[in-house]
Amino acid sequence: MSxxxxxxxDSDGDVLLTGPAIRALGRLGDVDLLVSPAGLQAAExxxxxxxxxxxxxxxxxxxxxxxDPALVHELVDRLRAAAYDRAVVFTSFHQxxxxxxxxxxxxxxxxxxxxxxxxxxxxxxxxxxxxxxLHEVDAALRLxxxxxxALRMDDDGHLAVRGPLPDVRDLVPSGPYxxxxxSASVPARAPSPAQAIEIVxxxxxxxxxVVVTGGPKDTRLSADVAHGSPxxxxxxxxxxxxxxxxxxxxxxxxVVGNTGPAHLAAAVGxxxxxxxxxxxxxxxxxxxxxxxxxxxDQSAACADSRARLCPLVGHPCLTSVSTDEVVSAVDLxxxxxxxxxxx
Numbered sequence: 001m002s003x004x005x006x007x008x009x010d011s012d013g014d015v016l017l018t019g020p021a022i023r024a025l026g027r028l029g030d031v032d033l034l035v036s037p038a039g040l041q042a043a044e045x046x047x048x049x050x051x052x053x054x055x056x057x058x059x060x061x062x063x064x065x066x067x068d069p070a071l072v073h074e075l076v077d078r079l080r081a082a083a084y085d086r087a088v089v090f091t092s093f094h095q096x097x098x099x100x101x102x103x104x105x106x107x108x109x110x111x112x113x114x115x116x117x118x119x120x121x122x123x124x125x126x127x128x129x130x131x132x133x134l135h136e137v138d139a140a141l142r143l144x145x146x147x148x149x150a151l152r153m154d155d156d157g158h159l160a161v162r163g164p165l166p167d168v169r170d171l172v173p174s175g176p177y178x179x180x181x182x183s184a185s186v187p188a189r190a191p192s193p194a195q196a197i198e199i200v201x202x203x204x205x206x207x208x209x210v211v212v213t214g215g216p217k218d219t220r221l222s223a224d225v226a227h228g229s230p231x232x233x234x235x236x237x238x239x240x241x242x243x244x245x246x247x248x249x250x251x252x253x254x255v256v257g258n259t260g261p262a263h264l265a266a267a268v269g270x271x272x273x274x275x276x277x278x279x280x281x282x283x284x285x286x287x288x289x290x291x292x293x294x295x296x297d298q299s300a301a302c303a304d305s306r307a308r309l310c311p312l313v314g315h316p317c318l319t320s321v322s323t324d325e326v327v328s329a330v331d332l333x334x335x336x337x338x339x340x341x342x343x
Contacts, residue, residue, distance in 0.1 A: 003030035003050065005079070005087040005109070007100055009060040010035075011185060012042035012241060013260030014136075016267055017288065018090045020157045021140035023048040024149035025088060032082070036061055041241035042260070045161040045267075053078070059099040062185065062308070072103065079107035086111035088147045090140050093130060093284065094306065098123055113147035115139070137288045158289035159267035165246035171235060172247055177209040178330055179251040179270075180232075182225045183218040184259035188302070188310045189277045191257060191318050193221060197228035199255060202323035203330065204229040211235055211251070213244060213261065252334035255326060257318075258285055266290045271333035273326060277310070277317050278303040293329040295321045 004025050008018045015035055025031045030050040035043045036057060043052045055075050056065040087109045089097035097114035101123040104112050113126035120127050128146045130139050141157065144150075151157055180203070182196035191199070203210050210229065214222035214236035222236025239247060244261065248254055249268035256262045257275045265272050265287065272287040278298045286294055300317035302310060310317075 003032060003084060004028050005032050005034060005082070005084045005104075006049075006090065007034045007087060007097075007104075008039060008043075008090045009055070009057045009100065010092065011038045011061075011260060013263045014092065015039040015042035015046070016159055016161075016260070016263040017136045018140045019046050019048075019159050019161075019267070020137055020151065020155070021088075021090060021144035021149070022046060023155060023160075024141060024144040024151045025147070027150050027152075028148055029085065032084075042264075045242060045245065047160055047162050057100070060095065076103055076107045079104065079109065084109050086113070086147065088112075088144060088149075089114035090143065091115065092136065093139070111147075113143065115143050133283055135286070135288055136284050139284075156289075158269075159263060161242075161245055161264075161267045165249060165268070166240075166243045168239070168243055168246045168250070171238065171243070172211060172250055173209045173233060175209060176252050176334075177211050177233075177250070178203055178334070179211050179213055179248055179254045179256075179265075180225065181213045181254065181256040181259070181261045183214050183221055184257045186259070186279075186308050188279050188307050188315075189258040191275050191321075192315055193224055195319060195321075196221075196225045198323050199326050200225055200232050201229045202327050203255075204231045206327045206331075208252075208327075208330065209233075211247065213239065213247060253330045255330065258282075262287050266292075273329040273333065275318055275321060275326075277315075279305050279307045291333050293333060295325055295329060 006022045026048045032051045033043050033049045034053045058064045058067045087104045089100045091097045101112050111125045115128040115130045128143045184190035210232040212222045212226040216237045219237040226232040226234035248265045253271045254265040255273040272292040274294045276294045276296045297317040297320050
């Protein structure tokens, strides 16, 4: 087996943002994707991927695995056996691709490309320089192009997932609805529970049917948020990522922090009201390719801090957002024309 290996050792949202770049690599041959366990569900949804491999890298993620030489050697052996012609390592602007590049070299991959501010020695054949100000999607696509890839003429470069998505009609209301996703893997990027409850209540008061979503670890939060308004539907912990994509695809709009479901909503073409904490820059991480409204004080003192927990009392960047602003943003975005999910 030969072909191209794309690497993105991050969470589901990061993997989704790399989707257009991965499709661009399809010009070079069949594309396999190496991801962390935290990115597996998204990887399995991406068009243009032949197969998915996983590795829990000790140099990546919020809670990195300990260094295990046996597992690293096992990965080297697996990659050597696959005999890839080339590999492209995708990272966020603050990450180094060089540990992964070393593994790829040990596996005998003859061509390795990545974006790197650090001197790579002989680890990279293409050391791509990222221009300032690019969105993460565009930055990844620029790297793919530097490695020889290109999108097809009929590919609009939007985020996308494989279709058909699961049938979730038994989970969602029969009529129009809005999704509120109150949680985030990084707490600083989510509204407070009290604010989420107020948002749901205000949307219900404005005549909206609301579906509250969340992952398996968010069931208490989603229950609290939904039960604040008896008209809201609680789906916390009740969907896989593919089912969540289907729920989001059916929504008029999604209210969510800067977290994976914001990018999943964009991938299914649903407008996003983004409650965006500026701990990372909105120009790089805002919802991509869909109508959206960014709410939150982007000049707050936490800006660009990459803080996981809000360093300021009261989480002012998001608590400064009124429920009226959220309702108005939903009213503005609901009903926009969608782009289609890529099959």
